[in-house]
Amino acid sequence: MSGPTLDANTAISAEERQRERDAIFQRCERFLGTHGRPRLRATLEALAREAGEDEADDIYGSGALIEGFEHEIAGLLGKEAAVFMPSGTMAQQIALRIWSERMRCATVAFHPTCHLEIHEEKGYEFLHGLRSRLVGAPHALLTLDNLRGVREPIAALLLELPQREIGGQLPEWDDLVAQTAWAHERGAAAHMDGARLWEAAPYYDKAYAEVAALFDSVYVSFYKGIGGISGAALAGPTDFIAEARIWLRRHGGNLRSLYPYVLAARAGLRERLARFPAYHERAVRIARVLTSIPGIAVTPDPPQTNMMHVYLRGDIEQISDAVVAIARDERVLLFRGLRSTALPGYCMFEISIGDAAEELSDDEIHDYFTRVMAAGSDS
Amino acid sequence: MSGPTLDANTAISAEERQRERDAIFQRCERFLGTHGRPRLRATLEALAREAGEDEADDIYGSGALIEGFEHEIAGLLGKEAAVFMPSGTMAQQIALRIWSERMRCATVAFHPTCHLEIHEEKGYEFLHGLRSRLVGAPHALLTLDNLRGVREPIAALLLELPQREIGGQLPEWDDLVAQTAWAHERGAAAHMDGARLWEAAPYYDKAYAEVAALFDSVYVSFYKGIGGISGAALAGPTDFIAEARIWLRRHGGNLRSLYPYVLAARAGLRERLARFPAYHERAVRIARVLTSIPGIAVTPDPPQTNMMHVYLRGDIEQISDAVVAIARDERVLLFRGLRSTALPGYCMFEISIGDAAEELSDDEIHDYFTRVMAAGSDS
Numbered sequence: 001m002s003g004p005t006l007d008a009n010t011a012i013s014a015e016e017r018q019r020e021r022d023a024i025f026q027r028c029e030r031f032l033g034t035h036g037r038p039r040l041r042a043t044l045e046a047l048a049r050e051a052g053e054d055e056a057d058d059i060y061g062s063g064a065l066i067e068g069f070e071h072e073i074a075g076l077l078g079k080e081a082a083v084f085m086p087s088g089t090m091a092q093q094i095a096l097r098i099w100s101e102r103m104r105c106a107t108v109a110f111h112p113t114c115h116l117e118i119h120e121e122k123g124y125e126f127l128h129g130l131r132s133r134l135v136g137a138p139h140a141l142l143t144l145d146n147l148r149g150v151r152e153p154i155a156a157l158l159l160e161l162p163q164r165e166i167g168g169q170l171p172e173w174d175d176l177v178a179q180t181a182w183a184h185e186r187g188a189a190a191h192m193d194g195a196r197l198w199e200a201a202p203y204y205d206k207a208y209a210e211v212a213a214l215f216d217s218v219y220v221s222f223y224k225g226i227g228g229i230s231g232a233a234l235a236g237p238t239d240f241i242a243e244a245r246i247w248l249r250r251h252g253g254n255l256r257s258l259y260p261y262v263l264a265a266r267a268g269l270r271e272r273l274a275r276f277p278a279y280h281e282r283a284v285r286i287a288r289v290l291t292s293i294p295g296i297a298v299t300p301d302p303p304q305t306n307m308m309h310v311y312l313r314g315d316i317e318q319i320s321d322a323v324v325a326i327a328r329d330e331r332v333l334l335f336r337g338l339r340s341t342a343l344p345g346y347c348m349f350e351i352s353i354g355d356a357a358e359e360l361s362d363d364e365i366h367d368y369f370t371r372v373m374a375a376g377s378d379s
Numbered sequence: 380m381s382g383p384t385l386d387a388n389t390a391i392s393a394e395e396r397q398r399e400r401d402a403i404f405q406r407c408e409r410f411l412g413t414h415g416r417p418r419l420r421a422t423l424e425a426l427a428r429e430a431g432e433d434e435a436d437d438i439y440g441s442g443a444l445i446e447g448f449e450h451e452i453a454g455l456l457g458k459e460a461a462v463f464m465p466s467g468t469m470a471q472q473i474a475l476r477i478w479s480e481r482m483r484c485a486t487v488a489f490h491p492t493c494h495l496e497i498h499e500e501k502g503y504e505f506l507h508g509l510r511s512r513l514v515g516a517p518h519a520l521l522t523l524d525n526l527r528g529v530r531e532p533i534a535a536l537l538l539e540l541p542q543r544e545i546g547g548q549l550p551e552w553d554d555l556v557a558q559t560a561w562a563h564e565r566g567a568a569a570h571m572d573g574a575r576l577w578e579a580a581p582y583y584d585k586a587y588a589e590v591a592a593l594f595d596s597v598y599v600s601f602y603k604g605i606g607g608i609s610g611a612a613l614a615g616p617t618d619f620i621a622e623a624r625i626w627l628r629r630h631g632g633n634l635r636s637l638y639p640y641v642l643a644a645r646a647g648l649r650e651r652l653a654r655f656p657a658y659h660e661r662a663v664r665i666a667r668v669l670t671s672i673p674g675i676a677v678t679p680d681p682p683q684t685n686m687m688h689v690y691l692r693g694d695i696e697q698i699s700d701a702v703v704a705i706a707r708d709e710r711v712l713l714f715r716g717l718r719s720t721a722l723p724g725y726c727m728f729e730i731s732i733g734d735a736a737e738e739l740s741d742d743e744i745h746d747y748f749t750r751v752m753a754a755g756s757d758s
Contacts, residue, residue: 038436044427051419090631123629127506230634250502252469255609256602260639
């Protein structure tokens with residue numbers, strides 16, 4: 001490997017260290033989270049097989065492939081129409097902008113850990129001139145009481161199902177009904193950030209359309225649990241989606257062709273939609289294994305979807321090194337993205353359970369994390 | 380084929396007619412323009428071969444594949460840095476927004492047929508709050524005299540090379556030097572819309588970096604002459620590109636993975652970059668064949684790139700029907716997108732010459748267009 005040379009103290013740069021770790025992770029063969037390592041060549045070969053013998057490319061949003069898939073998504077969500085987009089960032093800014101224009105109000109309400117607030121460089125403000133009214137505490141689900149504290153007009157209320165930044169928590173069904181009703185009673189739209197809506201199905205045990213029916217517009221994603229490459233859909237009333245297509249063009253998301261993403265989304269949906277209950281069950285079992293080890297806690301406990309946040313007591317550097325050593329020596333990747341927390345002596349990671357966990361037994365998971373925790377308490 | 384039923388007059392709907400024509404065009408085997416019909420399965424199989432044995436996917440803009448390609452593009456254009464983006468719409472709005480913020484001026488100058496003005500639903504205004512100062516006449520290249528008429532401050536001057544909406548015309552080199560100098564003398568940035576810059580090389584007979592050196596920022600595209608699927612790059616100074624990455628995230632263009640587009644762009648560039656002089660020569664020969672037929676004119680004459688606008692004297696419906704008949708009966712697609720013009724009795728189409736024209740001889744082209752023109756003058 002090439003890279004910056006070692007400095008006088010033979011300490012390597014952070015960048016070089018990250019590159020080395022990436023290379024180690026890239027060679028892993030088993031994974032606790034995700035659907036496994038995406039292999040470009042195999043993925044593209046599978047897409048070629050997914051393409052019908054004479055399937056034509058989509059051209060700027062037109063064509064049987066993309067229109068057929070949009071129709072399928074609209075049906076699944078019980079909405080009149082849907083539009084495929086390159087990203088959820090686009091889909092949600094566009095949804096909120098449309099509601100804002102219609103309500104003649106620039107204020108939208110969402111949770112402090114909303115994707116728009118923390119992962120999009122405030123595009124909603126810099127591109128759309130929207131203002132956010134944050135609702136609820138960062139570490140908890142928002143409540144009807146929180147909403148009742150909103151005293152100003154809002155164009156829309158965005159609710160994320162499940163809420164990723166708090167481990168994939170879901171409000172109880174009655175709370176969801178009450179919160180969306182609160183928005184509607186104030187003349188505001190209810191928009192669903194359904195980035196992981198597919199993952200939420202086992203918890204509510206309701207059809208997707210039934211959950212979506214509480215909302216005026218819904219965004220769903222195709223590369224998280226579904227395992228596609230990139231891409232999202234926005235669903236809602238016919239006139240709303242027609243307007244969204246204008247904004248999509250403004251955003252630069254009306255691409256010449258989106259077929260690699262559409263094909264991957266279609267294949268992933270057909271392959272994995274029925275598996276989410278199994279992913280959830282596996283996540284619950286894994287949570288039980290992890291919490292049986294002293295110093296490990298998960299949230300939510302038990303997991304409500306296939307994802308959870310895992311808190312580890314111990315030294316973050318030592319834990320991280322132990323995970324890298326296991327990845328290097330046994331080609332097993334337990335997790336990535338270990339982060340420090342506000343609580344001294346604790347670090348945490350996020351994990352989503354998919355196809356890959358089938359390759360790891362409960363006993364192996366127990367053994368690996370026991371080793372990791374032992375390394376983390378060395379000192 | 381399914382579709383709406385025939386009405387009482389057995390006239391079919393415009394939508395149904397378009398669908399029928401699309402199906403006919405989809406079955407064509409030879410084409411005057413483009414690189415031929417994209418076949419999804421074959422394209423995806425080729426991409427799978429293009430992917431290295433152990434090539435890893437890009438993750439939100441990081442990874443050797445995308446970073447390596449960006450480095451290659453920056454080098455080709457002689458700029459410090461480049462960023463791959465899903466679309467040129469994004470790339471150019473972002474470039475102008477950055478120059479606007481830096482110059483503390485919301486006005487940008489471009490030609491009335493600029494892509495931003497006519498194909499992007501005015502995203503520059505609706506998303507970025509920019510105002511356009513249009514320069515020059517719609518049917519002609521802009522001139523230094525036109526620019527001298529701009530009396531107000533501008534943040535940037537956008538020049539499109541070649542100018543698609545007037546048949547792919549290119550300013551003479553000295554004019555280009557003078558126009559970009561005009562911008563710089565006024566403290567404005569010069570931005571190149573190089574959607575078809577690859578196609579312009581044979582005309583200037585200069586390295587791409589030499590043309591790009593006149594500009595502060597450059598957008599290039601990978602699916603037109605290059606024959607990729609979608610995607611663009613924005614190139615410029617390091618700090619400018621770092622800022623562009625923030626705006627890319629705001630636009631929703633920082634996708635989970637872009638590798639299908641990057642692989643197609645990389646393969647297309649390697650395969651076709653050296654062919655543009657040949658495409659241009661073929662376009663010049665085709666223009667000569669076409670203009671030898673009474674009632675046909677091309678602009679520019681001779682073509683300066685591989686593209687041209689072709690004007691046909693005759694009835695638009697009859698000409699269109701003749702083209703469809705040839706497509707249906709002989710599986711040869713001469714052109715699509717025939718449009719009426721301001722001049723009564725004339726219609727026009729745009730064509731770009733690529734790999735596909737190799738399958739058609741000059742004599743065949745002459746014969747087909749002679750038949751089309753005969754049909755158009757029937758009455």
